[in-house]
Amino acid sequence: MKLKIYNTKSKNKEIFKPLDSNNIRMYVCGPTVYDRAHIGNARPVVVFDILYRLLKYLYGEKSVTYVRNITDVDDKIIAKSSAENKSVNEITSETIKWFIEDNNYLNVNKPTHQPKATHYISQMIAMIEVLILKKNAYVLEDGEVLFSVNTFKSYGSLSKQNLESMIVGNRVDIDRRKKNPLDFVLWKPTSKNNIGWDSPWGYGRPGWHIECSAMSKEILGDTFDIHGGGIDLIFPHHENETAQSICANNKNSLANYWMHNGFVNIEGQKMSKSLGNYLTVEDLRNKNIDGAVIRFVLLSTHYRQPLDWTNRKLTEAQNIINKWFNVINNRDLNINGIPTNKILEALCDDLNIPLVITEMHNLLKEEDYDGFANSFFFLGFNSNNSIKSNNSLDKQTINEMVNLLIVERQNARKNKDYRKSDLIRIKLEKAGVTINDHGNETTWSLKPNFNPSSLLTEN
RNA sequence: GGCGUGUUGGCAGAGUGGUGAUGCAGCGGAUUGCAAAUCCGUUAACACGUGUUCGAUUCACGUACACGCCUCCA
Structure with a gap:
């Protein structure tokens, strides 16, 4: 069976041809960990979980590598850490814990790798050095490093934008130090009392896009099969990511198939x-x-x-x-x-x-x-x-409790005490237990919102 | 201004150049002490215009409307 994928790059549904069918590689942009995941965050997680399961089925359990990164340095994280007077690490590790709990709740398979940006700083620095060396990036006086959009002629090809009309668009910031207003940050200088790392350009932290380029290169290689994420990431994030990676790695492409999910x-x-x-x-x-x-x-x-x-x-x-x-x-x-x-x-x-x-x-x-x-x-x-997560009762106890009430109801029905039998039914229904009568037999089942606490209370 | 997506029955939501999914709701029935659940049957749609075609909801062009991106965002 042939897998077809809509590729943002070509704007067409294409037959999926892996680079190596023994080693399918997929990278999906994961969360910036500063707050609880909303359902908009959950959508790509669940969608690409299905794709992961499908790829494993089609190509073999061990032939798929799925990377979903965790962005654990970022302005929003830093803002939250100072607002709540907690360290960046406290914020991120707590948020990561929540994220994992939510994913388990949604029965999402664990990706092969969940790299954190802060663990790949040296790879990012190395990549930036290459970009500077190749004149795809330049360093400002204060130590800020920018990617030079003009040096990459396909810039805009993923998002189908062209440079002129983007600049004409009124919302691009005009920073006179930039060679092109669209040039974006690779390395951002910061003061010593902020989170940061030493680099050839001084103390600072990475720009947003470089982490995905560095981590995908390290784990998946220069070119891989599928890159996914939310539709809003097409521009600028994925556009910038490809630009950096292609320039730094000297390859024609970063990912062969780009997939983007819609918003919620x-x-x-x-x-x-x-x-x-x-x-x-x-x-x-x-x-x-x-x-x-x-x-x-x-x-x-x-x-x-x-x-x-x-x-x-x-x-x-x-x-x-x-x-x-x-x-x-x-x-x-x-x-x-x-x-x-x-x-x-x-x-x-x-x-x-x-x-x-x-x-x-x-x-x-x-x-x-x-x-x-x-x-x-x-x-x-x-x-x-x-059954499991919303209470401390085990399955057996619940069975016993429910069965007791069922028997009581059946007896009431036999005696034509329908008032009593209806009360029991209503009680069970409130707790999320559905009663099914088939002639003399009664079966029951739990609804997804089963909540046994009301079974414990008296009428 | 640029780029992109969408407009399908009461609602949700696929899909197809010709036999008009599917779910919910509605309607009719079976079952039931009553319900619930289940089962059977059934009504009902393709934004508008022009074109291509033997034939268009499906293709092309245009119009209208809606939404997203171009700034952090899944």
Whole structure:
């Protein structure tokens, strides 16, 4: 089966041809760690998790290297550290911990490498030195190093911009010291009491773009297969990154395929702290919304389109995941981890996950429960949490508690004490337990928002 | 001003040059003590205009509207 990927570079869907099919290399821009991850951060994490799973399936578990970096030096981090009177390291290590917890909650596979920028300072310095030597960069009097955009003739080719119109655009800062207003920072001088490192140009810290160039080179090599990230990164971040890497490495290309995911809106509006519609993964966890439900919503719109996060969608997703859980939990299944062909075909068509979801519905209609379950696990909907994470009760205790109430209700029904049986049902429903009566038999299942605490209270 | 994306039924959301997905909601039915869940059936759409074509929602051009990027941002 051939994987097709929409390549930002060519603006076309292309058949994916790896540089080396025994060593597929993918780099995705990860978080700047200064705050809790919002659902906009979670989208690329989940989308590229699916791609990672797919690549491993197509080329072999050990043939895929997936790098997702962590930016742990940056103005926002420094601002937060001084605002909260904590060290940069305290801020970043705490945020990284949150990020990992959120990812686990969403059942995201761990990338092969999660390099931190601060661990690659010497590689960045080395790369900047090469760029200066090759006259692609220049040093200002105060020790600031800038990349010279004019020295790279393909500058703008990834984002389809041309230099003149960008400069005409009114928002480029006019720094007279720059040879071209678009020249960007490689190394930024700073005072000794700030976080920084010694360099040939004095004490300072790296510019934003150079870290990805240095880390991808170190871990994946000069040229690799796939580079991903949010659509907003196309310009300037990825444009600058390619420019640096191509110049420093003397290669034609940094990544062969560039993939960009669309933004997340909330109820039709851009998410922002000032609008008060800022939604983090943690917020959803606190509401007991299952990771699989969040995952479902994030995947229910094609990754290149904008995704509108709405309450209505969340409810729909909850119902679907609930139904899927029931299928998985109430059957003997043959699990081999292999999704069906139609699911794979949809995934291979530039990750058409909405179509994948349609196929999941079809599998249930066709009563192909094994195919369904294997696809379900492949897509990572086998979340974790409904029982474990939101309480200290173990599965057995919950079973006993629920079964006790079920028996009580059945007895009430036999005695035609429907008032009592209805009360028990309502109580269970409130706790997130769904009752299914089939003739004389009653089965039950847990909803994604199962919360046993109300089972413990008396009526 | 430049670059880019989108406009599909009540809502969400794929896709296709000819047989008009899928989910939710709606409607009709089965089942049920009542529900829920489940199952069966069913209504309903392709922004507008011109062109290409035997035939366009699907291709081309234009118009309108919406959104994103060009500054930190996933």
